[in-house]
Amino acid sequence: MGNVGQILLQLLRFALYAGVHVLLISRLSLFNVGWCLFYLGFLLFLPIATPIVLLLVISFVTGFTMDLFYDTGGVHAAAAVLLGYLRPWVLKLLTPRDGYDAQDSVNIHQMGWQWFLVYLVLLVGIHHFAFFFLELGSFSAIGLTLLKVLASTLFTGITMLIVQLLFFPAKRRR
């Protein structure tokens, strides 16, 4: 696939994740303490070899778009940029013994359950932690906020898992 095709594909993915999030999922809430930040799927499932600067810019733009819809100024952007920065670290931490193949992508079937769950829980957890505490702006309601972080991490994590199992190819493209 050429570069242009790759860019178009990613734009389409962005539109899909952001659209589904804004139009359908953003109002869902789990007992009023958990939310599903579905758009994170776009950032989490970007190609593994995405250059760091590009990744950061993409994260920022995604977060900023969400801020426009939530009227939150920069909370989503700040948390998303943090996610973008930490993603290569987590990837490095989880490198398989013989390194990543050129064909490898963030895919539960290719990388395995364990790899994928650690990747998901680490990144989503850090993102939600940063997100909810930035939104609160202080450490005043710590218990409630930690509960929100936990519930939302579960909600987002499980949704991402479902997306993976439903829409990602089980076989490597040859």
Place this chain on the structure above:
Amino acid sequence: MRNLLAFLFRYRGILVFALLEIVSLIMLIRNSAYQRAAFFNSSNAYVGRVLEFRTQVYDYFRLVDVNKALVVENAKLRQQLYRSDLASRLHDSLRVPGDTTGSRLRPDTLILGMQAVLTRSSDYPLIPARVINQTLRRVDNYLTLNAGSNQGVQPGMGVLTATGVVGRVRQVSAHYATVTSVLHSKTNLSAKLQRDNTFGTIKWLGEDPTHALLDYIPRQNKLLRGDTVVTSGYNAVFPEGVMVGTVDSFTQEPDKNFWTVRVKLAVDFSKLSYVYVVGPQPRAAERDTLETRSGLRTPAVGEEGVQP
């Protein structure tokens, strides 16, 4: 020079990261100020259009609830129109200046939050609007309405619904308006107890969207559970006597001179759909200028009412 470039390239990740984080945090902090950059919020035309479309999507799931709420409101309005006891029909057929026929049948007032509000005051008509976006569980909550400056909405106007006070218009574009909800950490709404006219200030602590705090009620005052809390006349935004909520519980803290009163809000923010925008009270601007000039209040925009 080459070393500098090499250095920048080597640390490009952390540098870009720091830059973008700083930009985000600046946006976040500037957003906390009451007024903010006119463009980047949901009253922006493009975002507004998407949100309106989203409301259409959500409406589909909420039809039952919306219908129920409308039926209830209709019943209430009908009750106002055809009350059996004609003697208590206040304001229903106030004559508007210039109308000499006296044959006007439509009511000139609408009862919102237990208070009659003029529907067709010539300067500031009551503007009906639809809530197309709303946050509920944040620390600072906002609403977006589908009425804007073309319909006559201006920043600073009050927003009511049939059951009580909703918030205050914050920013306006041609077709949309954003509203600071009562559920906002900087809410400062002047209110009073209807039973004995004790003044206090409504604040929101940021946790429970069904309750707020009524502050500055002196300790020596007697309180009753179920007391009605209404807006006070100190307030230039809302008419006097509009329902805010009822007293739910009250406690005395040893180190404070005031009661800590939990108020159950009359408006169910989780079911808002149609609201009314009310104009400022007559001569509010003149009063504002005078009070600012004599140092009664700081000229900071956005604080509602004066603390007693």
